[in-house]
Amino acid sequence: xxxxxxxxxxxxxxxxxxxxxxxxxxxxxxxxxxxxxxxxxxxxxxxxxxxxxxxxxxxxxxxxxxxxxxxxxxxxxxxxxxxxxxxxxxxxxxxxxxxxxxxxxxxxxxxxxxxxxxxxxxxxxxxxxxxxxxxxxxxxxxxxxxxxxxxxxxxxxxxxxxxxxxxxxxxxxxxxxxxx
Numbered sequence: 001x002x003x004x005x006x007x008x009x010x011x012x013x014x015x016x017x018x019x020x021x022x023x024x025x026x027x028x029x030x031x032x033x034x035x036x037x038x039x040x041x042x043x044x045x046x047x048x049x050x051x052x053x054x055x056x057x058x059x060x061x062x063x064x065x066x067x068x069x070x071x072x073x074x075x076x077x078x079x080x081x082x083x084x085x086x087x088x089x090x091x092x093x094x095x096x097x098x099x100x101x102x103x104x105x106x107x108x109x110x111x112x113x114x115x116x117x118x119x120x121x122x123x124x125x126x127x128x129x130x131x132x133x134x135x136x137x138x139x140x141x142x143x144x145x146x147x148x149x150x151x152x153x154x155x156x157x158x159x160x161x162x163x164x165x166x167x168x169x170x171x172x173x174x175x176x177x178x179x180x
Contacts, residue, residue: 002107004046005134006116006123007038010150012139016120017147026140030168038136039071042115046103049081051118056089076112080122100129107131120150127158134178135160141171 009019047055055072062069077092080099087094095102103114103126116123116132126132159180166174 002109002111003113003133004103004107004116004126004131005038005042005113005136006119006126006132007035007136007138008118008120008123008150009138009140011142011144013143013145014149014151015144015147016118016150022142022144023140026142026168026170026172028168028170031138031170031172031174034136034138034166034168034174038115039068039117041113042075043112044076044078044114045072046078046080046114046116046119046122048119048122049079049084050121052077052079052081052084052087052089052092054118056087056092060089078114080119100125100131103131104129120148124151124155127160128156130179132179134163134176137173137175137177139173139175 008016009023010016011022059069059072064070064073073090075091077089078095079087079092080095080103082096082099084094084096099122116126123132123135127135160177161180162175163178164174164176168174
């Protein structure tokens with residue numbers, strides 16, 4: 001059975017939007033190792049449409065010798081989207097229609113494990129349906145004040161169990177949860 005894991009940068013007030021505007025002052029070797037380990041644990045990327053568009057505009061333009069660019073560009077990518085029909089980023093497969101039902105089906109088949117980077121709407125939908133096996137939050141010690149939050153009001157309860165925690169020297173908390 002395939003696993004689906006997700007990793008998100010998140011502020012103390014729950015903002016996950018535009019981490020490139022607030023995340024980098026907290027990035028260090030500790031965080032780099034944690035993010036690298038998460039990327040290495042997945043055989044395929046699973047992305048929502050917005051994150052796909054952002055990544056597809058960025059990563060193919062990066063130096064192919066950059067190890068992260070190499071991983072991002074060469075790893076098989078799956079995009080949950082009802083509107084994307086012709087992906088331009090290499091190694092991309094579109095999961096159209098009822099993406100949740102299709103991912104539930106794909107999880108039962110042999111194949112690569114999926115890692116989600118960003119894509120908070122998809123992450124919450126998978127959590128709600130019990131399809132997300134692991135949620136890794138890198139909680140940054142900053143209140144952003146505005147932006148998309150991981151959990152909107154009315155998201156409902158989603159019980160989780162903490163399986164790992166660490167505090168980086170920058171004050172970032174590395175928290176890993178699984179389904180309770």
